[in-house]
Amino acid sequence: MQVRINRLTLDVTDKGQGPALLLLHGYPLDHRMWEAQIEFFRHTHRVIAPDLRGMGQSEGCSTNINIDQYADDIIALLDELGINRVTVAGFSMGGYVLFALLRKAPSRISAIVLVNTRADSDTLEGQRNRLEASQHLLEHGASSARQAMLSKLLSDTTVHDQPQLVDQVGSWMQEQTPIGLVHAQLAMAFRPDSTSMLASIKVPTIVIGGEHDKIIPPALIKQLASSIPNAKYRLIAETAHLTPVEKPDAFNNLLSDFLGKAHI
Numbered sequence: 731m732q733v734r735i736n737r738l739t740l741d742v743t744d745k746g747q748g749p750a751l752l753l754l755h756g757y758p759l760d761h762r763m764w765e766a767q768i769e770f771f772r773h774t775h776r777v778i779a780p781d782l783r784g785m786g787q788s789e790g791c792s793t794n795i796n797i798d799q800y801a802d803d804i805i806a807l808l809d810e811l812g813i814n815r816v817t818v819a820g821f822s823m824g825g826y827v828l829f830a831l832l833r834k835a836p837s838r839i840s841a842i843v844l845v846n847t848r849a850d851s852d853t854l855e856g857q858r859n860r861l862e863a864s865q866h867l868l869e870h871g872a873s874s875a876r877q878a879m880l881s882k883l884l885s886d887t888t889v890h891d892q893p894q895l896v897d898q899v900g901s902w903m904q905e906q907t908p909i910g911l912v913h914a915q916l917a918m919a920f921r922p923d924s925t926s927m928l929a930s931i932k933v934p935t936i937v938i939g940g941e942h943d944k945i946i947p948p949a950l951i952k953q954l955a956s957s958i959p960n961a962k963y964r965l966i967a968e969t970a971h972l973t974p975v976e977k978p979d980a981f982n983n984l985l986s987d988f989l990g991k992a993h994i
């Protein structure tokens with residue numbers, strides 16, 4: 731469905747009934763990366779999966795934005811949908827937005843699920859790479875994101891065993907609007923460091939990573955989990971970066987167990 735907030739239209743999936751579970755996608759993707767989670771958790775939860783502004787079917791904007799803008803959109807969306815408190819799962823870039831949400835509206839968040847994400851900001855080299863990627867996007871369109879990212883998102887096992895999934899993820903990327911991806915790259919390049927807030931997180935937390943993730947390797951995921959009081963740490967075997975898509979059953983079981991134990 732389409733929801734009008736902050737002078738633009740977001741495309742939002744809103745399915746099921748029960749405690750609210752918000753799924754924030756990564757780059758260069760949209761809510762479709764959560765298809766298996768939406769289908770699984772809609773039987774027990776109200777699952778909200780928006781496309782962030784400028785990505786998927788959501789309207790973009792003409793001016794530059796930062797990570798906080800995505801979080802402001804989410805807060806406005808929760809207001810519009812009448813949701814007071816929510817469990818938030820943030821995958822990679824979605825995790826950066828989750829940290830911004832924690833800064834801006836901590837009282838709205840009942841538990842957090844950090845998926846293949848990190849709390850630190852970019853190095854100078856990382857920022858340089860993003861500026862270069864932005865230039866490629868402007869010159870060659872979304873196919874440059876597909877070319878740069880597809881092989882990093884999926885493990886060798888997935889590439890070998892699930893060629894249809896590889897094609898599907900590739901077309902999700904290919905269908906993105908280049909300028910929306912440029913805005914996302916720039917927002918990520920200049921996102922604030924969130925490491926100083928980790929020790930003060932009080933809500934139930936699980937941190938999930940992929941055994942072979944080269945974008946955010948297991949060592950970083952483990953360090954993130956150990957910086958958050960009482961956070962659970964789990965790695966999913968035979969996955970790279972895109973764990974919820976590569977091993978949906980393993981992912982859903984972990985998340986379901988976590989939500990059950992947190993009585994959510």
Ligand code: MLT
Pocket residue numbers: 755756757758821822823824918945971
């Ligand atoms: C993502 O999966 O959202 C991106 O790889 C995150 C990033 O580029 O830092």
